[in-house]
Amino acid sequence: MSLFLRLAIGFILLIMLCWGSASLSAWHQTRETVNELFDTQQMLFAKRLLALEPATLQNVTLPKNKALLNHHRGKQDDDALAFAIFSGDGKLLLNDGEKGRDLQFADGRDGFRNGHLRGDDDSWRLLWLTSPDQRYRVVVGQEWDYRDDMTSDLAQSSIVPWLIALPFMLALLLALVWFELRPLKRLTASLHQRAADDDTPLPLARLPKEVQPLVLALNGLFSRMADLVQRERRFTSDAAHELRSPLAALRVQSEVIQLADDDEIVRKRALQQLDTGILRATRLVDQLLTLSRVEADDLRSEFQPTALAPLLQSVLAEHFPQAEQKHIDLQLHTTFQPVMNGHQLLLALMLRNLLDNALRYTPDGGQVTVNLTARTLTIDDNGPGVSDEALTRLGERFWRPPGQTQTGSGLGLSIVKNIAQLHAIRVAFSQREAGGLRVTLSW
Incomplete structure (x- = not known):
């Protein structure tokens, strides 16, 4: 599945979830506000009725509101508000001429309660108040369905515009995502057209910081x-x-x-x-x-502390038979016991190649001296040495000084230089004053 499609589905689900949560919250808040408003209205109206003196009235019914409103081109909901006044013993003294006639007398505590009208199953919210002298009781009622309809109308008036705007907002959002993903598409196209051996760096211009x-x-x-x-x-x-x-x-x-x-x-x-x-x-x-x-390999992760003196002694012991065969005096002088953080096998290979070169190019009866100090290692031989021009080329791959009689591939010193570079060791070749070649390793 493409990134654009995943983002589109994610945005749709996220927007619908947020819109649904906001709609539900708006409906609850609107319901609370409507109930508080109408409860306040019922309370104020009941108090006004308590200010009347209906004791002299006997089952008085006011004119029907619809007739009055129709005459004046108005409209009213029968369930919006209904009221009645009863005597203390339950006789109906006054009603609104509509639903108030069906309000049933109820004795007991004052306040809000739920109830039903005579012959009606709809639930009503009723407010009962008793006059201070206990002579009559006032009830003001309102149907719950009326409040719910009012809540739905108010909630829809604020939610429906957002619902209509959602498709346009989502379309603009997806268009913006598609536009912002264009650098990735260009990058993909560039990679598709790229040759296998093309190592040209990709341009960073016009790319987002995240990419x-x-x-x-x-x-x-x-x-x-x-x-x-x-x-x-x-x-x-x-x-x-x-x-x-x-x-x-x-x-x-x-x-x-x-x-x-x-x-x-x-x-x-x-x-x-x-x-x-x-x-x-x-x-x-x-x-x-x-x-x-x-x-090819970066072996620094395999480095460990390596004592150079024992390693050097081990390498020299391997070459003693070769030195004895040519009657070469092979000497080792150590004044310190340095420890280097490195790859033990590669360090041994480097020392082995240097000693092998020195022994092969030293004539019979010659001498090879190895000196180890705290920061340097030198290998001296009294062989024919090389010219000053050839010194600069020692260590090149497959290059050997001209006039050599010993067999070789020209890779030994190349390996030495690569291992030394891996261990941050400096390699220097120089002529000895007494004749021969000196190889100096310093770190």
């Missing part, structure tokens, strides 16, 4: 989706580009194995090359997936 947060949220979603699509495209392109060479090498080694029928040496060498190529392709895929995850 602007929605459009801002949509613009943010478009931006995030565009980044996600861009990362996915870059990942697909990088994977296709970088896996082409290892897969081609694997295919060549597979063909060599097939062609080496009886040459065991060639077959063995091809199998070794095949195993090396598989390891290289596996490592490349792992690095691509890791880089994609670090770039």
Whole structure:
């Protein structure tokens, strides 16, 4: 169901409920006012009758009002008011010539009560008053139906105009709602016509303030989706580009194995090359997936306090066999025990990549020194280092300094820089005075 239809139904129900409640309240208030007015009228009229001296009268009937009024072109309701005066013992002394003749004498207390006329089932409101000397009693009556009719007429006179105006008011209200919903309709049409890869922000002009947060949220979603699509495209392109060479090498080694029928040496060498190529392709895929995850996910919600010294010791212990194989002196110097709020697995991956780079590019018999202080971590090696021009490009995706003999994909330092950026760690590469490369992490 559309928003306009829901609002229309809601407005109709709300207006009808409010109009019904107001009509009922108006009818009750009008009834109370009419009863108070007519009770006051009956009381004043009864007091005027008490001021008469009807003791000398004996069943006097006044002329009928209708004849007088018709002669003077007037109108009167028989039920509007009726009166009679009785003696103390119940004899009728005076009546109005209309309904008053049917008023029945009642003894008892003075005041208002409900009763009936002789031969009439309609309910009347009767007021009885007794003269101070107890010689006669006055009764003034009025039919309840007359009061109810008067109440209905007065209530309708104030309610019916509003009832007539309700359709026009509702039509204007719905027209106003339809007019105010036009920005949402334009926004919907714009979204329908939007291309899947269009990340252009939606304009905020001519939009109500209540809709602007929605459009801002949509613009943010478009931006995030565009980044996600861009990362996915870059990942697909990088994977296709970088896996082409290892897969081609694997295919060549597979063909060599097939062609080496009886040459065991060639077959063995091809199998070794095949195993090396598989390891290289596996490592490349792992690095691509890791880089994609670090770039795509905001893992700050998984951060926790991490002690860097034990983590660094654990990573160094993993690389001791690699260092011993090349007779590299791997040293760790810690003067503080800093604790960082971060993702432990990603921090370990960052340190592992830095140590792996340092050990792979350090020649046999070289030295790799790791220094940990309260706010910095440095990794020094005495390898060949890189040129000043190459220092500025370290960490670019799939870029490796020229002249390198070690195998690699150029993703290790890219992963390091992305993890460091996630943890607000600054990464700096510099030349050592004694030769080699220094990597400095500061936070």
